[in-house]
Amino acid sequence: MMLKSLTGVMSWPTAAKGEDTSKNYKTVDDDNTGGVTASAGLMDGVKNATANINDESTADGTEDRFLKLLVAQMRNQDPMNPMENAEVTSQLAQISTVRGIESMNRSMAAFTASAAQNTALASVSMIGKKVLAPGEKFEFDGSQKGDTRLGFELNAKASTARVDISNERGEIVYSHTLENLEAGAHSLAWDGKDANGRPVAAGMMRMSVTALDDRVAVESKTLVPVTVTGVAQTSTGAMLELDHAKPVSPAEARLII
CATH class of the missing domain: 2.60.40.4070 (Immunoglobulin-like)
Incomplete structure (x- = not known):
């Protein structure tokens, strides 16, 4: 079995003969997965990828960061306990709501500026x-x-x-x-x-x-x-x-x- 990280494909590591793997690998859940281990480099890959995400405060920048984080979450999810479809749909609905609010804010700002200008012009009389x-x-x-x-x-x-x-x-x-x-x-x-x-x-x-x-x-x-x-x-x-x-x-x- 192979796990995909953000930076490429990484297979389950095989210990060299006589090598102590307890120093490089950490047990995720000994009770539920029977001692499945994952490399610390997996989370490092996610961290490095998210650090390079565009830091713009616009709605497009927010959506870009969200989608990249969602993809990273899905790629690195626990294969024994994958995300439910309802959970993914819920997260997509949330980012859609954020974009809607951002669009409404822009519209209100434009309306306010237009109303202020009209008031000034009307007051000239x-x-x-x-x-x-x-x-x-x-x-x-x-x-x-x-x-x-x-x-x-x-x-x-x-x-x-x-x-x-x-x-x-x-x-x-x-x-x-x-x-x-x-x-x-x-x-x-x-x-x-x-x-x-x-x-x-x-x-x-x-x-x-x-x-x-x-x-x-x-x-x-x-x-x-x-x-x-x-x-x-x-x-x-x-x-x-x-x-x-x-x-x-x-x-x-x-x-x-």
Whole structure:
């Protein structure tokens, strides 16, 4: 009987007359095979062959390594206990699954890149327009320009929410209280006048919101009118560059004014 290794055909060794074979050969299973012995060179051949397998991380490289290992396993299997057909089929199904996942990953990566590019192109049309975006400061043009749209978001319902607008000197020029508000986004229009009905001078303004629900503070986020000055493509996707505010994603622009 002969065993085939990865590097060629190797026959059962025959000991020279008077030679001690116990130093070169190892019993595989004395109980089940009746003292069948195998040379240590057999496993060395498998080791050397697998060391030369392509180390690419692609699906093709993975399949190549798998098939070579499977062939090596089948060639060097125990002749008294060969692999079952179901076991071979199962291993082939596994490598097929790996290739399918690799192909799906490539498709998803291409789809994500395409979607990001489309979002950036669509956002270009927003340049020069005003949007309501997260922030505190905004530029007030004066009451003669019409109402100024403002907004805020609440993380939970609130029994009261006071909106304050202060000028560059920190003086509150407008204050308004809303009641019984649900969680989510809310908007209001400011006519540019103070509590006495006098026009407020144009300039940089700061908006703040104090929300309470039965005297318990409710977290809020102010939304102010800012102009989109540009669109930047970043590693996380398209970002809108704003005047007097930090860049935001297109999804954070709550309203185009």
